[in-house]
Amino acid sequence: MVITAPPPPPAIEQPAPAELSFGVVSGTAAAGTTRVIVRVGTRKLADRPLRHRHFQLQVVLPPGETKVEVVTVARNGRRSSVTVQHVLGASAPLPRPHTPHSDPLLAREIRKLAQSFGSTCAIYVENLATGDGAAWNARATFPAASTLKLAIAVTALARTEGTPRTGSTLDSLLRQMLTYSDNSAANGTERYFGGSTSGGSALVNSMMRSIGLVDTEMYGGYSLNSFGDPPRTLAGPIPLRVDSQPSWGYGKKTSAYDLASLLRAVWLAGGGKGPLSTAQPGFSPADARYLLYLLVHVRDPGKLDREVGRLPGVRVLHKAGWINDARHDNGIVLWRGGAAVVTVMTYRAAGLGVSSDVLAGRVAEAAVRRFRG
DSSP: OOOOOOOOOOEEEESOTTEEEOSEEEEEOOTTEEEEEEEETTEEEEEEEOSSSEEEEEOOOOSEEEEEEEEEEETTSOEEEEEEEEEEEOOSOOOOOOOOEEOHHHHHHHHHHHHHHSSEEEEEEEETTTOEEEEESTTOEEEOGGGGHHHHHHHHHHTSSSOOOTTSHHHHHHHHHHHSOOHHHHHHHHHHHHSSHHHHHHHHHHHHHHTTOOSOBOOSOOOTTSOOSOOOOOOSSOOOOOSOOOOOOSSSEEEHHHHHHHHHHHHHHTTTOSHHHHHOTTSOHHHHHHHHHHHTTOOOOSSTHHHHTTSTTOEEEEEEEEETTEEEEEEEEEETTEEEEEEEEEEOTTOOOHHHHHHHHHHHHHHHHHHHO
């Protein structure tokens, strides 16, 4: 009796471990492969004939983190497989650019929330699948706090060859900087790609300018004397104006528009599109998907996710920041079939508290209610 050995396992390109996935499964099968099957647990997501060795399938992954098994079948029926661990299913459409435009109903609700807050705030919301959105005071500049750690991460990935391996120096720095908002890790990341915090800061500013964002200034590293942050009718473009500019001196600064635009650019780059893909060719689609995966694991609850985090199938990936007189959150809310970028910034010279987090939660809830229906 002759026992035929199984074919070599397929080489998988997408999804990769520790990445957000838009449901693309691609790779190269061994010679003689006739079928490719994609499974998640006991569920079969795809079973397709294979005419060529390279394959690319589009499947609907369940929301949340999972493992994806890719099985290839040879002519003689023998099978081989590869399992990709720690895949975060976005359950959202593949990213593609849309022209932002104002949604009057959402704009009315955002204006009411902003005006009832009682202190200076800025809001930007955009449906990443349609371009519908709303804004309030979106070009006013606020003390940035730790929100610019997202910009540091983008710059680091754009200036480093290949996506960081899990456990590598850069991977460890980025995880500490984003997941725990560690100031020392932020400074270490700037030194990693810029040689110093001032050199890294200049490169962050340059990256932001390269994609047309001019409201942001990095101003060097972070103080180690602080703890960082604790764990459809169209009516023209989304308004980008200053309704109320807080007076706060100088230092790290940014606007709701810049923060939302940067995160939107990361989202688009995950599909190889948008301004980062053009202006920062070193920032690959894999880099973007890796960064989005890190942001969904940020340990800073009770802000944008305050209300929508209770809804089944809804995930929030974000980077918040706060100091005594400024408190912000900048994130993407995912639900089955959709995604929206939501940015909320607040300022009060006498200090801020949980009311800022409540506002962020209400804005995210309003966006999901309007876009998801």
